[in-house]
Amino acid sequence: MIYKRKKLEEIEQMALAPYGLKSADSRGRVYLEAESASRPAFERDRDRIIHTTAFRRLEYKTQVFVYYEGDHYRTRLTHTLEVAQLGRSLARGLGCNEELTEAICLAHDLGHPPFGHAGEYALNRLMAEHGGFNHNTQSYRIVTKLEERYPNFPGLNLTYETREGMIKHETDYDKSDAEGYEPGKRASLEAQISNLADEIAYNAHDLDDGLRAGMFEMAALDKLTLWQELKDVVGWQSERPLPNITRHEIIRELIGQSVMNVLTQTSKNLEENQIDSVEKVQTHPENLVGYSPEFKTKVRQLKKFLLDSMYHHYRLIRMQTKAERFISELFQAYAQEPNMLPTDTKKKLDEAPLHRVITDYIAGMTDRYALDEWEKLYDPYRRA
Structure with missing residues (x-):
């Protein structure tokens, strides 16, 4: 038996939670075209993103360290793949649409310029009198205008839901104008998952890369509650050198705890607020995907440490x-x-x-x- 689009859409209807977006319920694309015979709409979006020139270029774009610093540090591409993996795990655990979540995750950094945030700051400053520059808006511009892959329309002609998830992607550092996508409404649960997957990924891999680069004083790290808890789980003490295998254990534990906390807290939020539809997700006054208050405090402490000790490090x-x-x-x-x-x-x-x-x-x-x-x-x- 071949599982074609119609069969896969039926499986989505049965398998996904009531607040999960279904491919068959998509608002469609800007330019009319026949849907794939084999793939649901969001899966097709994901595949189109993967095959773009912009996606391939991420391999040689900075995440934190410029490529000549070493072969083992994250690039914008490896970061994107880690975000997509985490996004799928979270979506699966919450009964959301994995393909839509993955598509948003894979597209979220397409618009990043060279040299990471330094490049973004420079372009935004240079464009101050000409509309500014924001990598999130640029990602949207790429998939709607700049990629030239089809004879009958510009961009990728992605579904409304993927485009909305991209334009409503937000972090502590940036938020885009969602004009044309019901800006008064929250992002879908799939898009909210993508936001948290992005944060979990960069917290973990920036800590990992910073440890690898020897940027941190262990005495400073020992002041972090989360670091102390991670050390206790893997059974390592700061007085000893940190072996590579132990570093991997610590980062793996950080990711595992982050994912489990988001799943547990988000499930609680959905249940307490009686969220049983996509509409209720988007009209809820706050994002539903998130950490518990206690864990969020620990993550904020880690993020401040990374800001002070890594992003403001003289080498960077x-x-x-x-x-x-x-x-x-x-x-x-x-x-x-x-x-x-x-x-x-x-x-x-x-x-x-x-x-x-x-x-x-x-x-x-x-x-x-x-x-x-x-x-x-x-x-x-x-x-x-």
């Missing part, structure tokens, strides 16, 4: 300062002389203002491509 500040210089000088060079833009990019000036075209071009660069372009423009001994 130096790297970020260089990155902002590269981005700024590329932008200024193209703005002063647009004829230096590649031919295909320059053609887009017929459709969008100069500064937005430049920003789209730079935001699409990988770290190494941006460095290569900078050398071509500013190194007198480098051929253009």
